[in-house]
Structures are given as C-alpha cells and as structure tokens.
Amino acid sequence: MEYFLQQLINGITLGSIYGLIAIGYTMVYGIIGMINFAHGEIFMIGSFIALTAFLVLASLGITFLPLVLLIILIVAMGFTALWGWSIERVAYRPLRGSFRLAPLITAIGMSIFLQNFVQVTQGARIKPLPPQITGGVTLLSSSDGIVVQLSTMQMIIIVTTVVLMAGFTTVINRTSLGRQQRACEQDQKMAALLGVNVDRTISLTFVMGAGLAAVAGIMYLLYYGVIDFYIGFLAGVKAFTAAVLGGIGSLPGAMLGGLAIGLIETFWSGYFSVEYKDVAAFSILAIVLIFMPSGLLGRPEVEKV
Amino acid sequence: MSEMSPRWTQDPVLKVENLTMRFGGLTAIDSLSFNVGRGDITALIGPNGAGKTTVFNCVTGFYKPTEGRISLRRGRGVSDAMVDELTTSGNQFSRDGERSVFLLERMSDFKITEVAGVARTFQNIRLFGGMTVLENLLVAQHNRLMAASGYTIFGLLGLPGYRRAAEAAKEKAIFWLSHANLLDRADDPAADLSYGAQRRLEIARAMCTDPVLLCLDEPAAGLNPRESADLNTLIKYIRDEHGVSVLLIEHDMGVVMEISDHVIVLDYGRKISDGTTDAVRSDPKVIAAYLGVDDTEVDEVENDLDHDVAPTPAAPANAEGVRP
Structure with a gap:
C-alpha cells in the first residue's frame, strides 16, 4: 500500500512534466494541424536557459531561493518563448500552405539542428545542478520501514502544473485570444475574414506552448538535477505520446495523457522492470488507439457530406 | 433616385474596374466593371x-485578381482623383479627414475586414460550429477586445478597461442576436442551429465586424418562404438603420426583386445588364441568358418584346420563374 502510494506520487510528478510539454504539441496541432517535432528541443532549451540563469544569479551572489526561482521562471519562459516564436517565424511560416509533409520534415530538421546547436555551444557532457529544494513531508511510514514521502519539489511541481493548467484553460475558454485560437483551429480562412490576424494568433500559440515547455524544463532541471542536450528527444516523444493518448488537439486530453504516461512508467518500473518502462508506455498507447482511435478525450473528426 | 444619375454612379461605396480573373486558361471574369452605391442593396445575379x-x-x-482595380470608398464624396493618386502611390489605403479609400486588390484578407470594413458570408455556411452562438459573435469583435485587454494580460487581471470593452462587445452581440431572432439560442453550439438560423447567425456575425459593405453569397438559398421573409427584413433593417451597403448574390428572384435597388447581371464572366430592378427585368439580354437563348437570337427576342405591348410583367415573369 505504502509502496503504491509512493509510486503514485512519483507518477503524478512525472506526468505533470509530460503534461506541460504535451500541451505545446496539442495546441500547435490543433491550430495548424502539424506536429512540431522541435517542441521537445524547446523544452531542453528551456532547461538550459534556466541552468544558465541559475549560474549567473549564483555568481551575482543572489541566493535567496524564492527570488532566484521567480527570476529563473521569468527569464526561462521569456527566452524560450522567443525561441518558439523564432522557430515558427523562420521554419514553419514560410511553408504554410505548402503540402502537408513539408512542415513535418522541417520540424524534424529543426529538432536535429537545435540538438546539435546546444551540443556545440554547451558541450556534450551532462550538466549537473546540486539539489536546490530539499525536504518534504512524510505522509506514512509503515512498520516494515517503507516510507511514503512527498518532497517539497514534488509539491511545487504538482501545484505549479495545476495552477498553470487552470490559468491556461481560462485563457483558452474565456479570453478573446483563446476565442481567436479556437476560431483559427476550426476555420482559419473564415477567422481571417472576420479580421483575425491568423499569423499572429499562430505565433502566440507557439509562444504559449514554448512558455509551458520552459516551465517543464525548469522543473525537470530542479527535480532530476542533471540535463544534457539530448533530454528533449525522449521527453518530447513521451509528451507527444501523451498528447496522442489524450486525444490530440484537446487540452485536458494532453494533461490526462501526460498523467497516464507518467503513471504507467512509474508503476511499470516499480512493479516490473525499469528497462521496459518505455515499452509499457508505448504498448498501452497502441492498445488505447486501437479501441479509441481519437484518443481518450479527442473528438472524432466527422466528415460532413 | 433619378434615371439620369443613379446613386451608384454618383456616390459609389465600391467601384470595381476592369476586373479580370483567370484560372490557368479559363477566364472566369472578363474585364468587369460595376459600382455599388452607398446605402444601396445591390444584387449580383446570373x-x-x-x-x-x-x-x-x-x-x-480570397483571390488576388489577375487584373483590375477594386476601390472601397468610405465617407461621402471621394473623388476618382483621390483613388488615382492612391493607385500611383503604391499604398494600400489613404485617408483624408472623414474620407478614405482602400484598394482591396492590394490588401490581405484579414485587413480587408479589419481596416477596410468589408464583411461577407458564404454560400456554404462557415460558422465556428464548435463554439457557442455568442462566442461566434465575440470572435468577430476581437480586435477591439484584444487592444482593450492589452493582448490578454489585462484581461486576465480583469482590469476595468477590459471589463468595459468585454461588456460592450457582449452588448453588441446581444443586440444582433435579438435582431436575428437568436437570443434564446445564445449559449448553444452554433452547429446545433437550424439551417435558416445559421444563415441569420452568419449575417449577425458579419455585422459584428462593423462593416461598411456587407457581401452576402446566396443568403436565401435553402430557406423556406417564411425564413426568406425574415431574412429580407433583416437585410433591409441592416441597410436602413445602420447605413451599411449590401452586395448580394442571389438566385431567388423574389428576394432580388423585392429588396434590391440595383441589379447587375453577369453571364460568362461579363456584365450583360446593369440597372434598377425594372430596367433589368425587361432587358432582353437578361431574359435570353436566363432562358438559354443563343446570342444570335437575342435580337429576335428583343424584336418580339418590342412587338408585344411594351415589356409587360408577363415576359419578365418568365425570367423570374426560371432558375438556372
């Protein structure tokens, strides 16, 4: 029981990170129907920017942790959003309106480019960061010595994710920007005819997705304490899987898919074997898609006749 | 309106000059010129x-014309000289106090609505089906809302300026909903409305962009007679109370003859007639086009008409009755 609870907590934490990245995939897919394979790299760049900011602040002698975290959050989100915006502007916008595979190939190219760029400029070695946020609460401890712990970091991750999700849902459902995004999602041409600046709306979508990926990057950095230029690949693939599992194009679906993938991975590693956790995650994806082709919360596309 | 100089030549809101559109080897429109009068309901038929x-x-x-100039004139008394000046300057639009001119062939689609003030509806309805009726109308007002919300940031903080703008947007949406008889459906998904209601919603949404020219593509298609009558009332209301000029494509001659001030008839991409409803109704070329007479027989039809007791309503009744 205790072991189960502990795995549950770990799974939710991991799932939150996947979920935040998955939102970027699902939003971009929703609005322009394209899989932005460079999104995992955006996440990686986010964590690198966070690490850089951390080291700069440390060298300036700023060590008051809440302030440091706040500055890192703003800096990393800002710069990563700028990356997201530039990538869309440089690599995807010129190809809009071309055939469907062109942006997909560009996205893969962009992903490789960004990985190599970070590898060359930052070096290939892993970058460690000593644990910054320690401590936690012991929820349960059984007689046979198994302890259920919820660390402060895990709490921060879960709370941040919940807050961001709530904020994000509000933006999409209640603000004018969100309405524009939904309008572009349904019919770009018509949205343009109502005076909506479609290009700008798409840019903002990339910016928002990149901002969330940056938050995920910061949390990854603080939680695992180790990053390298390659972390974006697997995290990206997992988050993409999460988006598909939840129903691509659906925001709550992305979050749910993220949680599902996180939980499957941790439980599989906890009860079966760590080596096969990815196999488990992808197998379950395959099974779900056989029975629910549009994912858990995705709406099936209805072809009007 | 005197026969000598109708409003559409005196004070056009839209002037289309030598418009040509080719798709590959096919010339869909061939050097077409026409005017749309300010405050007129103009029908484009054929x-x-x-x-x-x-x-x-x-x-x-939607399309960039192959050739031609399309000038939208806001404010009374925009001279042709002003349009020519703009044309040579290479700009998209120019302003002179109250008056402004927009060269639509130079503008991209969202700017035509946002800056120039042209709104349109479609033959096949294009609503945002997954959004509610009210949201459909709010999307159309996003420009003001976006500016007022400081690009969402103030909006999230709920600052008073944004609240006022949001309130005003909702008021306008509700105003148009009540005129389109859709107030009770405000929170339903747009896709759930009946066909006639969707058509009215599309017009209401177009009106929420504050256009000076409203283009309706077959607004009465597929409507039953009662819905069609409601639609006429709505279109007339838009023209009479809001001073918006209306350009419409319509096959339902009942609608066309009842509400139009000015009718332009096209056939094979060329203008074959242009004038008041009465003038067009009795134009032999129009009758020939609608009845499918060969070009060579047009003269005969014309003669027949002349021999008849003047162009009686009986002859045009044919033209009305036959739908291509």
Missing part, C-alpha cells in the same frame, strides 16, 4: 458559373 462568387472572392481578398 446563371450558374457566371462568375458571381469569383467576383465576391476578389472583393473580399
């Missing part, structure tokens, strides 16, 4: 494939 929708697509920026 048999299927005559190029009516292509004209619309050029005016609303």
